Amino acid sequence: MKNLFFLTAIFLLCSFVGFSQTENFICGTPEDSNNDPQWVYSGSTDPAALENFDPIVFNIYYWGINHDDGTSGNKLTESDVLRDVANLNKRYNPFKIFFKYRGYDYINSSRFYTVYLPYDPNDVGNDSSYTQLIDWAKSNNYQYYDYNSINIYVPYTTEGFAGVSGG
Numbered sequence: 001m002k003n004l005f006f007l008t009a010i011f012l013l014c015s016f017v018g019f020s021q022t023e024n025f026i027c028g029t030p031e032d033s034n035n036d037p038q039w040v041y042s043g044s045t046d047p048a049a050l051e052n053f054d055p056i057v058f059n060i061y062y063w064g065i066n067h068d069d070g071t072s073g074n075k076l077t078e079s080d081v082l083r084d085v086a087n088l089n090k091r092y093n094p095f096k097i098f099f100k101y102r103g104y105d106y107i108n109s110s111r112f113y114t115v116y117l118p119y120d121p122n123d124v125g126n127d128s129s130y131t132q133l134i135d136w137a138k139s140n141n142y143q144y145y146d147y148n149s150i151n152i153y154v155p156y157t158t159e160g161f162a163g164v165s166g167g
Contacts, residue, residue: 062081062154112153113157133155134151
């Protein structure tokens with residue numbers, strides 16, 4: 001009887017694991033079927049090959065998204081941002097890619113406290129998608145968009161994005 005119980009438990013576990021891999025999730029990054037133009041990317045990580053390229057610097061600006069009243073379950077702090085920039089530089093500096101911290105600020109908008117997929121800008125079903133957040137940030141006289149930087153928006157959580165951490 002004991003063996004039958006274990007055999008049944010193993011069978012159920014295996015069937016749950018196999019079934020869990022069959023759901024069709026949408027990726028937060030749209031597929032691009034266009035091939036990269038020739039010679040745009042070397043694809044190399046060989047330091048000798050990379051010596052031929054000039055260093056490049058990207059400015060980055062962070063936007064923490066809170067509720068309308070400024071509260072958040074996990075408020076973005078300057079130490080969070082500086083740690084992130086340090087990690088980016090640690091990983092990319094060997095390839096002569098540098099990230100320059102330009103600052104951080106908050107957007108108090110309960111609408112975008114949680115950001116949803118779809119990524120499709122033509123979707124009108126959800127008024128707090130990632131694309132709508134970017135359009136909204138730019139439409140407010142660029143108050144929430146640093147034109148000279150890569151803008152990183154940090155909502156409290158996301159829904160529908162595969163591989164994106166919430167909170």
